[in-house]
Amino acid sequence: MTPTREIYGNIVGGEVVYLFMLASFGVLGWALYRHVQRWMRGQPENRFYDLGRRLKAMLIHGLGQGKTLREGAPGLLHFLMYSGFVVLFIGTLMVAVQEDMGIEFLHGNFYLFFSVTLDIFGLLCLIGVAGLACRRYVIRPTGLDSRLEDLIILGFFIVVLASGFLVEGARIGATELTQHPDWAIWSPVGAAIAAAFWGLGVTEAQFLGWHRFWWWFHMVITFGFLTYIGFSKLSHLIFSPVNIFFHKFRAKGELAPITDLDKALEGDEEAMERVKFGVSKLEDFTWKQLLDLDACTRCGRCQDNCPAWLSGKPLSPKFVILDLQKHMHATLNGSGNGSGNGNGHDGEEDEENGISMIGDIISEDVLWSCTTCRACEENCPVSIEHVDTIVDMRRNLVLEQGSMPETAEAALRSLEQRGHPWRGTQETRTSWTEGLDIPMIADNPDAEYLFWVGCTGALVDRNIRVTQALAKVLKAANVNFAILGEEEGCTGDPARRMGNEYLFQMLAQQNVETLNSYNVRKIVTHCPHCFNTLANEYPQFGGHFEVIHHSQLIAHLVETGRLSPSHEFTEKVTYHDACYLGRHNDVFAQPREVLQSIPGLEMYEMRWNQRKGLCCGAGGGHAWMEVNIGRRVNHIRTEHAQETGASVVATGCPFCMQMFEDGIRTKGVEEEMRVHDIAELMAQSLPDPGNGTTGREADNEDV
Structure with missing residues (x-):
């Protein structure tokens, strides 16, 4: 008999899953679109050149986790979790292709290979999740700040993976453990679970009952998990590769100029209308800089390598991005002003309400603490451009507000005069x-x-x-x-x-x-x-x-x-x-x-x-x-x-x-x-x- 399995075997009303899928993907799509709407409030910038080079960078550092793997054990654990998630997702799509498109390929030796691959990567994913949970809640490195959403995300991963293995174990116990043991061994985790429960006296009929329960439980929790992506830092699964794709390809040490700045300062009305003297509100950033804010994974690598933070200065590149992210989500949603105590709608309303992005959200001491060394950007796994963001706000302080440390002002005066x-x-x-x-x-x-x-x-x-x-x-x-x-x-x-x-x-x-x-x-x-x-x-x-x-x-x-x-x-x-x-x-x-x-x-x-x-x-x-x-x-x-x-x-x-x-x-x-x-x-x-x-x-x- 050829090794295979019935996709909806033992399941009544499995078609309801498609309603779950439509609802989940619909809400997820709406949530992601809300993010895109925020980015489009930023200034235009061309990041659509060198598409081949961009695709290569995304494949290496986004999908391939190139920078993440530099970080030793934490990088490896994240890679296990990430790669397991990706392989299991691809496996689920393959099942859908066979069931919905009638293209049958999950049988014979390929089916056995498919089974063992998903089992191994599911187990590796579970190991990665457990290791990262231990690191976050037991080892507790200083660069990580733990929030409720971190616990929810880790919980989702564990429940989705565990319930998936329980579904598999119940199916194998009912259809393969004694009937086709040579098939069962190709799903080692599921077979081990089935054997354990068989040893406890679970019957074939009981396996079928538990299979139906865990199957529906797994479906509901999985689609809930996918929906949650759009409302949590898990959105970086999508935004991080996109951010890497649009990363700057100008020289690392090159700052973008303010075009026609001289004309604006000389009184040219058209230039004065168009030119921004640095950045004082969210809409002054480019759309790519606003995308940076959503791409942050809160991993803390930028902070761990920042000389300002390591020497006790108030600057944390991580919290510059996260504070601006919070400000963006509040102000550009119309749900607040980013400071937690107002009801502003956008940057201009913030100013009317006495909320200033530079000062109230990001302090001047934070901005002047930066040495522009690029350690943050070098270590960021998702290619956030911290230095440009900080210097753009410095430009506003100097060019528009005339606010800078006395020693900086003296050096600039000497530079201008001598x-x-x-x-x-x-x-x-x-x-x-x-x-x-x-x-x-x-x-x-x-x-x-x-x-x-x-x-x-x-x-x-x-x-x-x-x-x-x-x-x-x-x-x-x-x-x-x-x-x-x-x-x-x-x-x-x-x-x-x-x-x-x-x-x-x-x-x-x-x-x-x-x-x-x-x-x-x-x-x-x-x-x-x-x-x-x-x-x-x-x-x-x-x-x-x-x-x-x-x-x-x-x-x-x-x-x-x-x-x-x-x-x-x-x-x-x-x-x-x-x-x-x-x-x-x-x-x-x-x-x-x-x-x-x-x-x-x-x-x-x-x-x-x-x-x-x-x-x-x-x-x-x-x-x-x-x-x-x-x-x-x-x-x-x-x-x-x-x-x-x-x-x-x-x-x-x-x-x-x-x-x-x-x-x-x-x-x-x-x-x-x-x-x-x-x-x-x-x-x-x-x-x-x-x-x-x-x-x-x-x-x-x-x-």
């Missing part, structure tokens, strides 16, 4: 070149590389030594380079990250005009912030250049034999990944390759490194801005470096260098630890072409 953010410096942009014979681009227009020095590299004493070391390295490799000198201006990165988009655009346009006037094609810089801005954001203003970080160029020069480090460096070194070099631009390997090329150097990684590396605390304008809440991020990162036992912290960023020097000084470990840029370490390891001494010996002779 062309750089470093108040009090007596250096000029060419002071560092004294005695080094550094050519200007005007005198060397055929230079292969323009060396972009940056404000910090030219104007801050400690970082000037890094600039000089890099110049020596480039000369040693016979690289044809030149600088802009006094024609170089700030890239505008501090202004853009602190919210003064107008000042950024003004500086960017001036620099692009200067660079294009010299027909510059290749730029090398040792500042990751300049690197990111020149490479990823200047194309917005007509500046298309090949930009590389000095670690990339030095690694290339070593690889091609143009640099041959020979002096042994016999100390332990740990490398700190700068956020704007690593997470923003995926440059992780080359700095390490440079360090590993130095003879004798021993590399030790900090426990948080590469994509998981902790921010130094200087990004997002914090190099000039004081947020005196909690601990200083750089002190925590200095402790990470101390844990390695290294005597040298190597970095490739002038701001990281400043943060570590402050941390080392505060910890009182100047005798045990110091900070060097990788260019300094390379310069020390190179032989001096004049007298055969090493770079380090030559440096000591100068002293």
